[in-house]
Amino acid sequence: MKSQRAAPNPERLLDTAVTYLTGVGPARADALRRLGIFTARDLFMHIPHRYEDASTVSQIAKLRIGDDATVIGSVISKGVIPTRKGLRVFQAVVQDSSGLIEASWPGQPFLDRAIKKGDLLLLTGPVRFFHGRVLAPREFVNLGPEDAATGTSGGRVLSVYPATEGFSFKQMRTLIDKHLDQYLPHFQEYIPRELLALAGVPALPEALRAVHRPRTLAEAHAGRARLAFEELLCVHILQLRAKALAREARAGITFENKRVLTSKLKSLLPFELTGAQMRATREIVKDMTGPQRMHRLLQGDVGSGKTIVALFAALLAVENDYQAAVMAPTELLAEQHMRTFTKLLAPLGITPLLITGSLAAKERKAAAARIASAEPVIAVGTHALAQEGTKFAKLGLAVVDEQHRFGVGQRLALGKKGERPDVLLMSATPIPRSLALTLYGDLDVSVLDERPPGRQPVTTVRRSEKGRAKVYSFIDAQVEKGRQAYVVFPLIDESDKSAMRAATKEFEELRTGRFASRRVALLHGRLEAEEKDDTMRRFRDGEIDILISTTVIEVGIDVANATVMVIEHPERFGLSQLHQLRGRVGRGAEESFCILLGDVSPEVAERLEIFVGTDDGFEIAEADLRMRGMGDLFGERQSGEPTFRVADPIRDHELGEVARAGAAQLLAADPGLTSKANKPLHDVLRKRYGRALELFRVG
Numbered sequence: 001m002k003s004q005r006a007a008p009n010p011e012r013l014l015d016t017a018v019t020y021l022t023g024v025g026p027a028r029a030d031a032l033r034r035l036g037i038f039t040a041r042d043l044f045m046h047i048p049h050r051y052e053d054a055s056t057v058s059q060i061a062k063l064r065i066g067d068d069a070t071v072i073g074s075v076i077s078k079g080v081i082p083t084r085k086g087l088r089v090f091q092a093v094v095q096d097s098s099g100l101i102e103a104s105w106p107g108q109p110f111l112d113r114a115i116k117k118g119d120l121l122l123l124t125g126p127v128r129f130f131h132g133r134v135l136a137p138r139e140f141v142n143l144g145p146e147d148a149a150t151g152t153s154g155g156r157v158l159s160v161y162p163a164t165e166g167f168s169f170k171q172m173r174t175l176i177d178k179h180l181d182q183y184l185p186h187f188q189e190y191i192p193r194e195l196l197a198l199a200g201v202p203a204l205p206e207a208l209r210a211v212h213r214p215r216t217l218a219e220a221h222a223g224r225a226r227l228a229f230e231e232l233l234c235v236h237i238l239q240l241r242a243k244a245l246a247r248e249a250r251a252g253i254t255f256e257n258k259r260v261l262t263s264k265l266k267s268l269l270p271f272e273l274t275g276a277q278m279r280a281t282r283e284i285v286k287d288m289t290g291p292q293r294m295h296r297l298l299q300g301d302v303g304s305g306k307t308i309v310a311l312f313a314a315l316l317a318v319e320n321d322y323q324a325a326v327m328a329p330t331e332l333l334a335e336q337h338m339r340t341f342t343k344l345l346a347p348l349g350i351t352p353l354l355i356t357g358s359l360a361a362k363e364r365k366a367a368a369a370r371i372a373s374a375e376p377v378i379a380v381g382t383h384a385l386a387q388e389g390t391k392f393a394k395l396g397l398a399v400v401d402e403q404h405r406f407g408v409g410q411r412l413a414l415g416k417k418g419e420r421p422d423v424l425l426m427s428a429t430p431i432p433r434s435l436a437l438t439l440y441g442d443l444d445v446s447v448l449d450e451r452p453p454g455r456q457p458v459t460t461v462r463r464s465e466k467g468r469a470k471v472y473s474f475i476d477a478q479v480e481k482g483r484q485a486y487v488v489f490p491l492i493d494e495s496d497k498s499a500m501r502a503a504t505k506e507f508e509e510l511r512t513g514r515f516a517s518r519r520v521a522l523l524h525g526r527l528e529a530e531e532k533d534d535t536m537r538r539f540r541d542g543e544i545d546i547l548i549s550t551t552v553i554e555v556g557i558d559v560a561n562a563t564v565m566v567i568e569h570p571e572r573f574g575l576s577q578l579h580q581l582r583g584r585v586g587r588g589a590e591e592s593f594c595i596l597l598g599d600v601s602p603e604v605a606e607r608l609e610i611f612v613g614t615d616d617g618f619e620i621a622e623a624d625l626r627m628r629g630m631g632d633l634f635g636e637r638q639s640g641e642p643t644f645r646v647a648d649p650i651r652d653h654e655l656g657e658v659a660r661a662g663a664a665q666l667l668a669a670d671p672g673l674t675s676k677a678n679k680p681l682h683d684v685l686r687k688r689y690g691r692a693l694e695l696f697r698v699g
Ligand code: ADP
Pocket: 271, 272, 273, 274, 277, 300, 301, 302, 303, 304, 305, 306, 307, 308, 428, 452, 453, 556, 558, 587
């Protein structure tokens, strides 16, 4: 304490408000604020995001027709040239140390004002032939007049910063450069040296120097890696710690593995469990027979057979005289589970119980009476299970199917019933394992990465608009054979009515035209839940041949007789979404087909080919993540998810593994991070993630 007063914390200076820095007036301070930059520390943590472009910078002399290239060069001449067709073209000749090339912007004469002779340009685009080589910039960045601060033409690495209105990245670079020397010595490393060594990254001050003023690209990457490592390490520490705390606080029921009902079910199953199902079941049994409360996520691609795994868990509870609840997001899915369970449990003399909002008062009362008695029953239902009025006498297991469809509140409400029941969450959103650990670090995860045998992969093809008539003939032929088909239109968001209109229009056309002799129905989000369920039921029961729909078809729906999935405007879907849609067919013994219909651009075609080429949901999810980022995979950001500013959990996967191992090592030696050596890190965690720590709290 005393020593602190004697030598004021040198980091204090880093808390200086940016407004006090020379070169920052009120307008600029506003702009910085928009970037989340309030203090000097924030400013230096605002790191370049453009090394990638710089890393692929080509020498102008080496550009060939047909290349798609990024170059940096200074403008040696420029001007606006009218073409015969009346189009005005801005042209500039740019030069680097190797040579020069003409860049051409048709229809953009106004660039003549924005780009000056002597400006350094970063240009990206294809190289075309037009009286010689011409670069057609798809994108360009004006780095401003070539001077000492920007100098890059000598082959040095360019730092390009995220900018905002009122603050160009060049101004940003100048500002950071101006103050870097003064502030850098005040940054102190707080990650233990051994961990930095483990990850092979430099200490903080050197890392910041390297990201802002790299001499080589490798240096810049190493510096960035230090910052990414810090984020990954912090998140893993938080999660491991949360997990450990949750375990302590998670005293639960200790079930006994009696192997009475579970063994019986196993011997009576009409199929063999897959290796993955057996592994997941073992993991669940281990959790349930342990003294701690189970908190496990069962993750598996559509059709991987999660339901049966849940049933084994439910039977383990029941043979211990406890009740089990299986909650599904819709009545339809609840009914589907009910039917599956009823069939499989009949030989065991067990009758499951259905609890949904649409039960008649009398039935509901009877159901309530059964669960309020101590009868070890398996209750299947919707969120009605989690409602206050639903009282379990002895709930030992709570299963939440399609868990991401429920709010945190609903999940918690079910988990709060009974005697601290074990909790099993299930999800079909295929999340790469590395990411699952990062996002759901406070959960244990089991993965079903194997398909039930005999399931043929769905034959997936792309067909252009020209092939539409043939696709319809194909649908017709399948229907003739007694099969059923889905035709799906994209729905961008709830308020998007155009998709609904498209589906409705198509429905009217097909119903009265091409498929007049078939039973065609329409399903979209604007219909009442009851009507939706009713249509789905009729489809399930084979009363509808062709279902025209927006994306509201349930993820978990299991109609074995549906063999065709036609997807209109496939370019509007993420690959994972397409994969989820494809999962609605291929659930029976017959060969199934997924047809992406319509004309798409070459780039989109390339993306779609990834989907056509594999039926591995995890592979598809990884590809999706690489191309579109995390947001699309989940539809929305999950609250409480720690965000990364520098790290990319997929790209930095290996670094993440090191961070995870490092975090485990650190906590094993010092669980509360209370030692003197770990105090700086502890303080940073507290300060930065105080709120996240709250969110991580379980129970
Ligand atoms: P999901 O994981 O998408 O919820 P389900 O549990 O609905 O998948 O299972 C899909 C279908 O596969 C069901 O009809 C189920 O009976 C069947 N199934 C599950 N496990 C196996 C298995 N090991 N062998 C054969 N069929 C299986």
